[in-house]
Amino acid sequence: MQGLGPHAIFILAAYGVTFAAVTGLALAILADDRKQRLLLADLERKGIRRRSAGAAKTAKPARRPRP
Amino acid sequence: MRAALALLKRDVALAFREGGAIGTALGFYLVVVAITPLGLGPDLNLLSRIAPGMLWVALLLAALLSADRIFHNDYEDGALDVLITGKLPLPLVAAIKSLAHWLTTGVPLALLAPLLGLLLNLPAQASPHLVLAMLFGTPAVSFVAAIGASLTLGLKRSGLLLALLVLPLYVPVLIFGVATASAAIAGPASPWPPFLMLCALSLASMVLAPLAAAAALRTALR
Amino acid sequence: MPSLANPTRFLDLAGRAIPWLTALTVVLFGAGLYLAFFVAPPDYQQGDTVRIMFVHVPAAWLALFGYMLIAAASLGTLIWRHPLADVAAKAAAPIGATFTFIALVTGSLWGKPMWGTYWVWDARLTSMLVLFLLYLGLIALWQAIEEPGRAGRAAAILALVGAINIPIIKFSVDWWNTLHQPASVVRLGGPTIDPSMLAPLVVMALAFTLLFVLLHLIAMRAEILRRRVRAMQLTQVEQAALVEA
Numbered sequence: 084m085q086g087l088g089p090h091a092i093f094i095l096a097a098y099g100v101t102f103a104a105v106t107g108l109a110l111a112i113l114a115d116d117r118k119q120r121l122l123l124a125d126l127e128r129k130g131i132r133r134r135s136a137g138a139a140k141t142a143k144p145a146r147r148p149r150p
Numbered sequence: 151m152r153a154a155l156a157l158l159k160r161d162v163a164l165a166f167r168e169g170g171a172i173g174t175a176l177g178f179y180l181v182v183v184a185i186t187p188l189g190l191g192p193d194l195n196l197l198s199r200i201a202p203g204m205l206w207v208a209l210l211l212a213a214l215l216s217a218d219r220i221f222h223n224d225y226e227d228g229a230l231d232v233l234i235t236g237k238l239p240l241p242l243v244a245a246i247k248s249l250a251h252w253l254t255t256g257v258p259l260a261l262l263a264p265l266l267g268l269l270l271n272l273p274a275q276a277s278p279h280l281v282l283a284m285l286f287g288t289p290a291v292s293f294v295a296a297i298g299a300s301l302t303l304g305l306k307r308s309g310l311l312l313a314l315l316v317l318p319l320y321v322p323v324l325i326f327g328v329a330t331a332s333a334a335i336a337g338p339a340s341p342w343p344p345f346l347m348l349c350a351l352s353l354a355s356m357v358l359a360p361l362a363a364a365a366a367l368r369t370a371l372r
Numbered sequence: 373m374p375s376l377a378n379p380t381r382f383l384d385l386a387g388r389a390i391p392w393l394t395a396l397t398v399v400l401f402g403a404g405l406y407l408a409f410f411v412a413p414p415d416y417q418q419g420d421t422v423r424i425m426f427v428h429v430p431a432a433w434l435a436l437f438g439y440m441l442i443a444a445a446s447l448g449t450l451i452w453r454h455p456l457a458d459v460a461a462k463a464a465a466p467i468g469a470t471f472t473f474i475a476l477v478t479g480s481l482w483g484k485p486m487w488g489t490y491w492v493w494d495a496r497l498t499s500m501l502v503l504f505l506l507y508l509g510l511i512a513l514w515q516a517i518e519e520p521g522r523a524g525r526a527a528a529i530l531a532l533v534g535a536i537n538i539p540i541i542k543f544s545v546d547w548w549n550t551l552h553q554p555a556s557v558v559r560l561g562g563p564t565i566d567p568s569m570l571a572p573l574v575v576m577a578l579a580f581t582l583l584f585v586l587l588h589l590i591a592m593r594a595e596i597l598r599r600r601v602r603a604m605q606l607t608q609v610e611q612a613a614l615v616e617a
Contacts, residue, residue, distance in 0.1 A: 088420040090485040097424040097478040101431065104477075105583065108470045112591045119597035126604045131611070297533055301526050305516045314512055315530060318505040319537050322544035329551065339551070351540070362533050365450070369525040 153238055154246055161250030165219070175216045175255050176262055182208040183266040194271045201270035202280055202331035203324075205263050209284065210291060210320050213255055214313050217295035218302070220251050221367065225303050234371055244363035245356070248296040249289075256288030279334035279341050286345070287327045289352040293359035294319050300366035323351055379596050382456060386589045393586045400579035407572035415569075424482040426572055430580035431475040432496075435503060437584070438468020442510070443535035446528035456592070458524030459599075461531065462514055463591035467584060469507035476500050495549035499542050506534045520599055 087094050165171050186204055187197055224230040224247075233243050263284055264277040272280065298316035302308035329344035408426040415422035441464050448457030479497050480490045491497070510527055517523035 087423070088414065090419065090421045093481045093485055094420060094423050097427060097481040100477045100481070101427045101474050104470055104474050108467065109587060111466075112587055112594065116590050116594035116597070119594050119601055122601045123597050123604070126601060126608070129608070131604045131608050297529075301513065301530055302516070307516070311512055311516055314505075315509040318502050318509065318541075319533065321502055321541050322537075325544040325548045329548070347544075358536070359533075362529050366526060366529050369522050369529070372522065 153236075154242060157233075157238070157243065157246050158250055161247055162253055164223070165250065165254035168219075168223075171216065171219060172254055172258055175212045176258055178215055179208055179212040179259055179262060180266065182211060183269055187270070198271040198273055198335075201267055201272035202276065202335070203328045204270060205266060205272070205280065206284075206324055206327050206331075208266075209259050209263065209288070210317070210324065211313075212259055213288065213291045214295060214298075214316060215309070216255050217251070217292075217299050217312055217316070218308055220247050220292075220296050220299040221303055222299070222308075225370075230367070231371065234367065240364035240367060241360040244296055244300065244367065245293075245360035248293045248356075248360065248363070251295065252289050252292035256292050257285065260284035260288055273335050276331050276334040279345075280331040283327045283330035283345055283348055286352055287323050287348045290323050290348075290355040291320065293352075293355040293363075294323075296363045297359050297366065300363040300370060303367070303370040323348065326351065379455060379459075383593055383596060386593050390586065390589060393582060393589070397579060397582040397586055400575060400582060404572060404576035404579045407575055412569050412572045418486065421482060421485050422569065424478055425569070426576045427580075428475060428478040428482060429573060430577040431471045431478060432500065433577060434580055434584050435468060435472035435475050435500065437581070438464050438471060439503065439506070439531075439535065439538065441588075442468065442531045446531040446535075449524055449528040450532070456596075458520070458528060459592050459595045460588070461527060462524065463588055463595050465507060465510045465514065465527075467587050467591065469504065469511060471580075471584070472500060472504040472507055476504060493549070495546045498545045498549070502541050502545070503538070506538075510534070520602070 183204065186208075190196060190200075221230060224233065234240060236243075238246075260281055264272070264281055267277055267280065295312075295316055298312040301315060302312045305311060326344040326348040329339075330341045330348060333339045333341035333344065404426070408423055412423065412426070414420045442461045445457045445461035445464070448454040449461065476497065479500065483492055483494070483497075484490050510530060513527050513530055514523050517526055
């Protein structure tokens with residue numbers, strides 16, 4: 084890579100935009116994933132279960148919040 | 151068959167009686183076309199060159215503005231629930247309602263186009279081609295608009311959403327519609343190949359769009 | 373595939389696959405970027421600008437792949453009512469839109485040195501732009517309908533309508549392009565590619581595809597969890613209402 088020729092700015096801009104867009108997308112998706120997991124953990128700690136999972140899980144004792 | 155005809159008559163009659171449903175679309179068409187030269191300057195050569203494209207784009211917008219009428223009123227007053235449980239198959243209901251929209255919006259807009267063409271210095275020899283293309287292309291416009299109308303039924307900001315969903319689907323209609331009129335002005339290509347493509351688009355959407363619209367109506371009314 | 377149809381099973385599998393996929397994606401991107409910048413020679417006509425191809429072509433491929441994935445998942449939603457199909461479709465839409473956006477911007481940046489202007493109504497760029505609009509419509513529809521079941525079916529119908537339309541749009545835009553432009557325009561990523569450019573292109577395409585799959589898996593997991601949270605919040609409200617009554 085001995086310099087990128089007269090149009091280096093366009094090449095770097097193309098890679099830069101790609102990097103920025105992909106990073107932004109990945110961060111947004113990861114943040115969403117994390118947020119939903121925290122919300123879910125919070126609700127489970129409050130002892131709320133899904134209606135569909137309720138039947139399957141009745142055998143196990145529901146997790147209670149620590150006193 | 152008699153039920154289908156009755157539904158068509160009812161929808162057309164409603165469009166005429168509902169204050170200014172047709173007039174508003176025509177007025178919108180006039181305003182968009184009248185405002186264009188103010189943005190582009192009064193150069194008659196330029197205007198005559200862009201006239202077919204301008205008239206088509208304005209027509210698509212005017213048709214879209216009235217598209218939520220296809221199902222919305224019947225959704226509000228519950229008539230759609232009756233139709234969905236009635237004897238007519240739902241795709242046929244959707245097709246009849248799209249046809250009514252074409253008769254009360256597409257046809258009047260297409261017939262107004264040559265008059266508005268005078269404002270844009272549309273060459274006289276292109277007028278018949280333009281009207282013909284619009285008459286045979288607007289069925290595709292109305293039937294595809296019905297898909298958008300059924301998908302956005304009862305949603306907030308449904309008008310804007312409808313335009314965003316449907317306008318990209320109009321790209322082929324726009325291209326072949328404008329090409330038919332442009333070929334009549336500038337040549338050298340014959341205007342008939344794009345015109346036939348336009349007819350094909352209309353026929354295909356008359357068959358396929360009601361199926362999609364009916365499926366969307368079922369999800370909206372579930 | 374009954375095992376994959378179960379969302380809990382899917383979460384389990386995705387959780388195990390994600391670390392491996394991440395590692396593989398990083399390695400492939402390292403190799404791809406090395407090949408693209410240090411191994412691939414400059415094009416004799418386009419010089420170094422040809423290196424933009426190594427991001428532009430994979431992004432364009434994934435833009436199309438994303439829509440095909442959504443269309444296939446939409447069939448799954450409407451015909452088989454597969455419980456993961458609309459999750460897959462919803463998760464793929466923003467990712468596909470982002471890659472379409474990348475394809476548009478890099479195409480425009482590639483075009484500037486070659487055409488002297490950022491935007492030319494070239495048939496491929498125009499078709500990409502329409503594809504981008506279709507993605508925006510899908511995302512807007514997902515956001516406008518609150519109930520996930522109805523949103524999933526409505527978006528599936530729209531995606532299939534779009535999928536039927538894409539070849540027609542492509543055809544009409546190509547036709548329109550030949551009508552308005554002489555054929556001498558330089559085309560992006562033309563049909564002849566030198567073998568020395570093929571290796572970096574293939575590696576980069578693989579890297580981008582893995583990245584797509586990885587992001588898609590994570591987005592699907594987030595979407596499944598979001599629906600669980602929503603269901604649990606509804607139960608919570610119900611229980612609260614019962615207690616008060």
